[in-house]
Each structure stands twice: as C-alpha cells, then as structure tokens.
Amino acid sequence: MSAGLFTPLQIGSITIPNRVGMSALTRDRATDTVPNDIMLKYYLQRAEGGSGLIVSEGVLVTRQGTEWQEAPGLWDQTHVDAWKKITDAVHGAGSKIYAQLWHLGRVSHPDAPQQKKAGVPVYGPSAISARGGKFRFIEGGPGYVTPTAIPDPKTLIALYKQAAVNAKAAGFDGVELHGANGYLVHQFLDSTSNQRTDEYGGSIPNRARFALEAIAALQEVYGPDVAIKLSPNGGYNDMGMPVDETIATFGYLLEELEKLPTPLSYIAITRYNPFLDVEFDGKKRATQFDTLGELGKYVKRAKLFFNSGLQPAEAEELISTGKVQGVFFGMNWLAHPDLAKRIQAGKPLDNQPDFMHLYGSQVTDPAVGYTDYPAAT
Structure with a gap:
C-alpha cells in the first residue's frame, strides 16, 4: 500500500518527499502572538513523523482580535526570529513547511485585547x-x-505581501493564502458577506478580485512557491451561497488562477465537513455538492491537493488514480505525530483526539493535547 502517497512531488521550486501533507491546524499555543518552544516541539514531532509538507497553523498577517487569543503572528521581527527556529528544525528533520497567511476580516472582535492594541x-x-x-x-x-x-482593500493586500516578506526571512519554503473557512478572502468571494458596489463587489469577477490581487502580491515575493486553500462548501463562520452561484464563483477563480504567468505551487480544495458546518434557524449553513468533481477539473497547471476527513486508503486511491496530486490530513496529524510513518508501516491510527484540550485557552499545561500524543511502538 501507499506507493502513491509516498512518491516525491515537485510543488513550485521545491520537491517534497511524499504527498502526506499536514494541513493548517489552529492550536492556540503562542505567547502573546509569538511562537515559542512548545510550538517548536509540536512541529518538529510531525516533521520527524514523516510529513512531506507541513502547512503552519493560520498565521496572522496583522494584529487582530481573534477568538483564538494565542494565535501566532508574522508582522514583526520578533515573529520572524521565533518562526526561524521552527523552520530550521523542520528542515533539519527532512520536511518542508509553508506559512498559512491569515486575516480574519469580519470575525474579529473590537473588545479583544489584540484588536484594541491594533x-x-x-x-x-x-x-x-x-x-x-x-x-x-x-x-x-x-x-x-x-x-x-x-475603505481600500489594497491596504490589506499590502499586509499579506509584508507577511510573505517576513515568511521568507523566517525560512518558510512558501506561503499558502488562507482563502477558506469564512475568513477575509472567503468573505470577499461570497455574495452573502460581500455586497460592495465598487470593483471588489457585485459580479463574480469583482468578488474574485481580492483573492487574485492577494495572490499576485504574494508571487511578487515567493514566485512559484505560493498556494491557496479554498473551502467552497462553506458553512463555517456563516458562509455559503446557492449551489449554482458557488460553483460559478469558485470555477471562475480557479480558471483565473490557472491563467497566471507563474502557476501556483498547489491549490488545496476542501470538501464538505459536517464538523465545520453550523445551523441557523433550523437549517445547516453549508452548500453541499461534489467539490472535487465539480471544481477539480479546473486545476491543470498547479498541483491539486484535497482534504477534510480523508483516511489513508481513500487518499491513496485519489492519488493513484490521478484525481489529485497530494492530500492533506488534519485531525489525524493532530493525534498522531508520526502519522506518515504509521501509514507507511501499516500501523493503526489509534490515538484519540483530545478535544477537551484542543486549544491553548483550554489548558494550563500547553503540552496537554498538543505534544503528548504517543508515537507508535
């Protein structure tokens, strides 16, 4: 098993040793937005566990009042220096690491301490x-x-570009634009959250403009080592359009991304996940459809990655049949620091996620539910 999963793959200017990617996972363990030693241990464990590509947890491009008050940032030299220790450790273990660049947009809070500081x-x-x-x-x-x-979306695009400059200084191999889960890029794409009347709202091309301009800004820094993550089904953070509009919107965006002079390194598309869906007035919020079937066909030059609830056998089948070039696992990496090695050796994935200590705000000892999961014997 796993001949496909454990085949090297070129993404952008680098080659990753296998296709068992680790998706971005908010864990909320930073110290006042600065990465720390426990975070270094967490990423190193998973690099040593065989991940071909690690995508960092969402990294804030500017100070924001997030629900996750110990989320890390990447807007000043202190952040750069702290992340450099982590990227060096990951590289020393033979893995690669992208920074996921994150702006929350409307889902911050004005009374949060970080938003007040901003x-x-x-x-x-x-x-x-x-x-x-x-x-x-x-x-x-x-x-x-x-x-x-x-007032002027270009001012926020500039924040993404500066974060990319900082990511490069910190040693990240590339950057992934967080265009999923109801955060800023997704908010611009969705007509339920974007009702602007200027060039960034209204038509599908206008609503896609922010994402495309942000990608262009990131490529000015990283060239081919830029990716994007999309969650077309929506749901989380009150996102979701009718099915036809959703497919038309994301189909247009993917077509435009494919026209870039420099192809993206990869495009990560997530499928519907009930765990991320929400209910309002007795109705589920997400727009459910065959995400890979409807949208995967648009991705031709960039590598196509797929995730959300995948298990190894399904991931292997998707890669071996050529439907995708790589996969990301989330919860399985959370609970199994040696996930790739377990899959390759045919060992069970028998650790249970510690949901009670998923985020740093829920623990007094940051190692609990974070770096204390056992490797397979």
Whole structure:
C-alpha cells in the first residue's frame, strides 16, 4: 500500500518527499502572538513523523482580535526570529513547511485585547455581520459584530505581501493564502458577506478580485512557491451561497488562477465537513455538492491537493488514480505525530483526539493535547 502517497512531488521550486501533507491546524499555543518552544516541539514531532509538507497553523498577517487569543503572528521581527527556529528544525528533520497567511476580516472582535492594541476597527468587505461566534475570553462571551467596510482593500493586500516578506526571512519554503473557512478572502468571494458596489463587489469577477490581487502580491515575493486553500462548501463562520452561484464563483477563480504567468505551487480544495458546518434557524449553513468533481477539473497547471476527513486508503486511491496530486490530513496529524510513518508501516491510527484540550485557552499545561500524543511502538 501507499506507493502513491509516498512518491516525491515537485510543488513550485521545491520537491517534497511524499504527498502526506499536514494541513493548517489552529492550536492556540503562542505567547502573546509569538511562537515559542512548545510550538517548536509540536512541529518538529510531525516533521520527524514523516510529513512531506507541513502547512503552519493560520498565521496572522496583522494584529487582530481573534477568538483564538494565542494565535501566532508574522508582522514583526520578533515573529520572524521565533518562526526561524521552527523552520530550521523542520528542515533539519527532512520536511518542508509553508506559512498559512491569515486575516480574519469580519470575525474579529473590537473588545479583544489584540484588536484594541491594533487601534483599528474590525474590517470586512461590507458592513454585514456573521452570525454566531463566541469570544469566551471576553466578559459575557459575545458573538460576532458588524464590521467596518474596508475603505481600500489594497491596504490589506499590502499586509499579506509584508507577511510573505517576513515568511521568507523566517525560512518558510512558501506561503499558502488562507482563502477558506469564512475568513477575509472567503468573505470577499461570497455574495452573502460581500455586497460592495465598487470593483471588489457585485459580479463574480469583482468578488474574485481580492483573492487574485492577494495572490499576485504574494508571487511578487515567493514566485512559484505560493498556494491557496479554498473551502467552497462553506458553512463555517456563516458562509455559503446557492449551489449554482458557488460553483460559478469558485470555477471562475480557479480558471483565473490557472491563467497566471507563474502557476501556483498547489491549490488545496476542501470538501464538505459536517464538523465545520453550523445551523441557523433550523437549517445547516453549508452548500453541499461534489467539490472535487465539480471544481477539480479546473486545476491543470498547479498541483491539486484535497482534504477534510480523508483516511489513508481513500487518499491513496485519489492519488493513484490521478484525481489529485497530494492530500492533506488534519485531525489525524493532530493525534498522531508520526502519522506518515504509521501509514507507511501499516500501523493503526489509534490515538484519540483530545478535544477537551484542543486549544491553548483550554489548558494550563500547553503540552496537554498538543505534544503528548504517543508515537507508535
């Protein structure tokens, strides 16, 4: 088994040793937005566990009032220096690592300490609040608020570009634009959160403009070593359009990405995941359809990665039949620091995720549910 999964693959300017990727996983263990030693241990464990490509947890491109108050950043030299220790360790273990660049857009909160420090409003494409949310560390546990419509989206694109400059200085092999899960890029794409009347709203080409300009800015820094993650089914963070509009919107975006003079290193598409769906007024929010079947056909020059709830046998079949070139695992990497080695050796995936200590805000000892999962014997 696993001849396909354990075949090297060129993405951009680098070759990864296998196709068992580790997707971005918010774990909330940073120290006041700065990566620390426990994070280094976490990433090193998974590099030593055989991951061909690690994508970092979402890395904030600027100070924001996220629900995950110990999320890491990448906007100043302190962050660069801290991440450099992690990328050096990952490279020393024979793996590669991308930084996932993350702006929350409308799902920050103005009363969060980091947002107050930033001294700027919570921005979104339009002044439309997402339903839901829960900021447990703010008195009363408030939900999402109505954002301030971004006056000039190019100012936020500049933040992504500077984060890419910092990522390169920190030793990351590339960057992945977080275009999924109801965060800023996704908010621009979705007509339920973007009702602008300027060149960034209205038509599908206008709603796709922010993503395309952000990618262009990242490529000015990283050339071919730029990727994007998309979650067309939506659901999470109150996202989702009708099926026909969803397919047309993401199909257009993928077509335009394929026209870039320099191809993206990879495009990661996620399928529907009930774990990330939400319910409002008795109805599930996500738009369910065959994501790979409807959208995978648009990806020809970039490598196509697929994820969300994959198990090894299914991943092997997708790669061996040529439907995708690589896969990302999430929860399985969370609970199995040696996941790739287990798959290759045919060992069981028998660690259970510790959901009670998934995020740093839920623990007094950051190692619990983070670096204390046993490797296979």
